[in-house]
Amino acid sequence: MNLPGITLDSVTLEYPCGTRALDSVNLHIAGGSAFGIVGPNGAGKSTLLNQICGYSLPTRGQVRIGDLPIERRTLDKIRALIGVVFQHADDQLFQTRVVDDVGFGLHNRGIPHAQAETVSREMLQRFGLTPIAEKSPFNLSSGQKRFAALCGVLVLNPQVLLLDEPTSDLDPRNRRQFLDTFRSLSMTRLVISHDLDFVWDSCENVAILDAGKVVAQGPTREILQNEILLRKHHLELPLRLQVR
Amino acid sequence: MSGMEKRGNWLQDLDPRTLLVVWGTHCLILASISRQDLSKTILMGAFPVFVFASLGLRLGTFLRRLRLLAPFVLMMVLANSWLDRGAIQVFGVLQIPSGLLTGSVLACKAGISLLALYVLERILSLDQICAGLRGLGVPNALTNQLLFLHRYSLVVAAEAESMRRARDLRSVGNRGRGLVATARLLGTLFLRSHDRSRRVHRSMLARGFSGYLPLPPTDRLKTRDFAWGGALVLILLVARLCP
Numbered sequence: 001m002n003l004p005g006i007t008l009d010s011v012t013l014e015y016p017c018g019t020r021a022l023d024s025v026n027l028h029i030a031g032g033s034a035f036g037i038v039g040p041n042g043a044g045k046s047t048l049l050n051q052i053c054g055y056s057l058p059t060r061g062q063v064r065i066g067d068l069p070i071e072r073r074t075l076d077k078i079r080a081l082i083g084v085v086f087q088h089a090d091d092q093l094f095q096t097r098v099v100d101d102v103g104f105g106l107h108n109r110g111i112p113h114a115q116a117e118t119v120s121r122e123m124l125q126r127f128g129l130t131p132i133a134e135k136s137p138f139n140l141s142s143g144q145k146r147f148a149a150l151c152g153v154l155v156l157n158p159q160v161l162l163l164d165e166p167t168s169d170l171d172p173r174n175r176r177q178f179l180d181t182f183r184s185l186s187m188t189r190l191v192i193s194h195d196l197d198f199v200w201d202s203c204e205n206v207a208i209l210d211a212g213k214v215v216a217q218g219p220t221r222e223i224l225q226n227e228i229l230l231r232k233h234h235l236e237l238p239l240r241l242q243v244r
Numbered sequence: 245m246s247g248m249e250k251r252g253n254w255l256q257d258l259d260p261r262t263l264l265v266v267w268g269t270h271c272l273i274l275a276s277i278s279r280q281d282l283s284k285t286i287l288m289g290a291f292p293v294f295v296f297a298s299l300g301l302r303l304g305t306f307l308r309r310l311r312l313l314a315p316f317v318l319m320m321v322l323a324n325s326w327l328d329r330g331a332i333q334v335f336g337v338l339q340i341p342s343g344l345l346t347g348s349v350l351a352c353k354a355g356i357s358l359l360a361l362y363v364l365e366r367i368l369s370l371d372q373i374c375a376g377l378r379g380l381g382v383p384n385a386l387t388n389q390l391l392f393l394h395r396y397s398l399v400v401a402a403e404a405e406s407m408r409r410a411r412d413l414r415s416v417g418n419r420g421r422g423l424v425a426t427a428r429l430l431g432t433l434f435l436r437s438h439d440r441s442r443r444v445h446r447s448m449l450a451r452g453f454s455g456y457l458p459l460p461p462t463d464r465l466k467t468r469d470f471a472w473g474g475a476l477v478l479i480l481l482v483a484r485l486c487p
Contacts, residue, residue: 055446084450090402091443094395096371105451107458116458138398156451 003031003159003188004066004081011051011061013212021047023212024061029205031066034182034189036199036220039209040234045192046087048209049164052190054078065160080109083158087165089145093137098148099124101137105156123155124148127181142169146178160188167195196238200224208233253299254472256367259465260376262473267364269477273484274353274360279346280332285353287483292359299366306362310355317354321347370394371459379462391457399444400437407433 006029013022021044029035039045050056051063054070063070065081086092095101099120106116124133127147132140137148146169153161166182167175175198182189182202193199199206200220207217210233216223223229227237236242255263274288296306325343332342368376374387407429415421445453 053446053450055449079450079452082450084447086443086447088443091440092447094399094444094448096369100371104448104453104458108452108454108456113458113460138402152451 003186004068005029005031005033005188006035006052006160006190007062007064008048008051009062009064011048011058011063013047013051013056014059021212022051022058025209025212025214027207027214027217029188029190031188032186033205034191034203036203036206037190037192037209038194038196038199038206038224038235043209043233044212045209046164047212049084049162049190049192052162053082053084081158082160082162083153083156084162085146085149085153085164085166087168089142089149089169090137092149092152093140093145096136097133098129098135098137098140099133101148102152102155104152109156120151120155123151127151143171143174146170146174150178150181154185158187161185161190163189163191163193165193165195166191167193167198196224196235197240200238200240208235210234253367255295255298257468258472259463259469260368260372261379261462261465262469263364263367264373264376264380265473266476266480267360269480270360271357273480274356276484277349277353279349280342282345282349282352284484285349285356288480289352289356289359290483291480292356292363295363295367296359299363301363301366306359309362310358313354313358317351320354321351324350375459375462378459384456387459388455388457391459395444396437396441399440400433403436403440404433407436 006027008025008027011022011025012020014020025048027035037045037048047056051058052065052070054063054075057070057072065078068074068077068081070078093101095104099117102123103111103116103120106119107113111119121130121133124130127150129144129147129151132144132148137145140148146166150166163182167178170178179198179201182191189203191199191203203220205218206220206223208215208223208229215233216226216229224238225241230236270288270291274285277284277288324347325341328341328343328346330342331339332345333339334345364373370391374390377387377390378384411420411425411429
């Protein structure tokens with residue numbers, strides 16, 4: 001299967017007040033690869049994610065998923081291709097039962113209710129979440145919420161997966177499980193994270209975003225070992241590389 | 245069968261549409277009773293009381309909800325007594341202020357309506373109620389609004405709880421809990437819940453949401469639904485029409 005990549009071509013986003021949130025961002029993420037975006041707080045990482053999802057359109061430049069440019073008229077097609085796991089799982093889970101939430105996207109694609117429920121339950125089973133299928137998402141632990149949110153996206157079988165700070169609320173065991181799951185996926189994956197160890201373990205390539213600009217990009221092992229570069233942009237070496 | 249359905253009682257085995265028709269009939273009949281007919285109003289209370297008892301519900305939970313409504317009902321009764329100052333004869337000999345009687349009927353109607361709503365909510369989930377309403381031909385726009393309102397109330401409650409906790413942790417005695425502080429808190433609560441709702445909406449869009457909230461489809465009505473629904477509606481009508 002030919003998986004679509006993500007291309008950002010001189011993407012600039014300027015707010016009406018004149019603040020430039022993204023400044024001529026050029027990136028290419030190859031289809032089927034895993035790519036990480038790291039950077040300090042306020043660098044524009046989540047804004048960049050919003051551009052790729054089509055929640056806001058750039059002032060200048062273009063974002064493409066495969067050959068499809070992100071424009072108002074293509075948004076429905078784009079959203080059928082991508083899956084997004086947001087930073088706060090609470091923002092994603094809104095149905096009264098976990099299984100309904102996982103099946104929400106399937107219903108929207110016109111899958112019959114019974115079939116959607118079966119597929120949703122299978123997905124929950126894959127992550128060992130069957131015991132919480134009937135529960136309200138409001139009463140889950142952070143880790144369960146994170147995995148339930150991931151199930152709700154993976155059940156749609158997206159060709160591009162976008163993850164915003166996926167490990168921010170996971171304990172070590174859940175983080176490990178999340179990492180294993182992430183590695184087992186074959187679609188194009190983009191991770192925005194402060195967890196440099198996660199990026200190190202999961203992404204082939206990485207870009208550093210600072211003040212709305214891509215200041216470095218390349219192979220993860222190369223970029224994340226450059227302590228001077230990382231320090232310059234308020235980042236630190238991954239914990240595993242830090243000399244004790 | 246969808247797992248979200250509540251089961252365990254004969255009423256809970258009926259189709260949501262049947263229950264909605266019965267409850268709607270009860271509501272209309274209650275509203276149609278004259279504001280001076282206390283005995284018939286009380287008679288109409290027998291229906292939700294019967295359902296309440298057959299479901300084995302806890303009185304305490306209902307009374308806590310009634311307590312929330314009580315100030316409004318009390319205000320209504322007092323205003324009614326003040327506005328309606330005529331006299332009325334009861335049992336042929338006793339003269340009482342007309343406002344007292346009509347006020348009592350209003351209070352009874354409010355209590356009975358709340359009880360009926362409470363037992364219906366115990367039988368059906370909101371999703372089932374909305375699925376039933378859709379099955380009865382209520383437009384999607386309306387059922388979507390109900391479902392969104394429910395979700396939004398959960399979002400607001402979660403935000404309000406976290407804000408209350410943050411305020412309490414930094415309040416000393418009654419400081420920081422006054423009217424001004426609370427008013428500011430409400431303003432912030434609106435902004436926060438609006439922001440959160442926007443993020444929830446974005447995540448829904450990401451999963452193909454196009455303005456229609458999916459609900460489980462309703463099954464075909466069974467003979468049992470027609471029989472029980474017809475019998476209950478008939479009993480309610482007879483109770484209303486008998487002198």
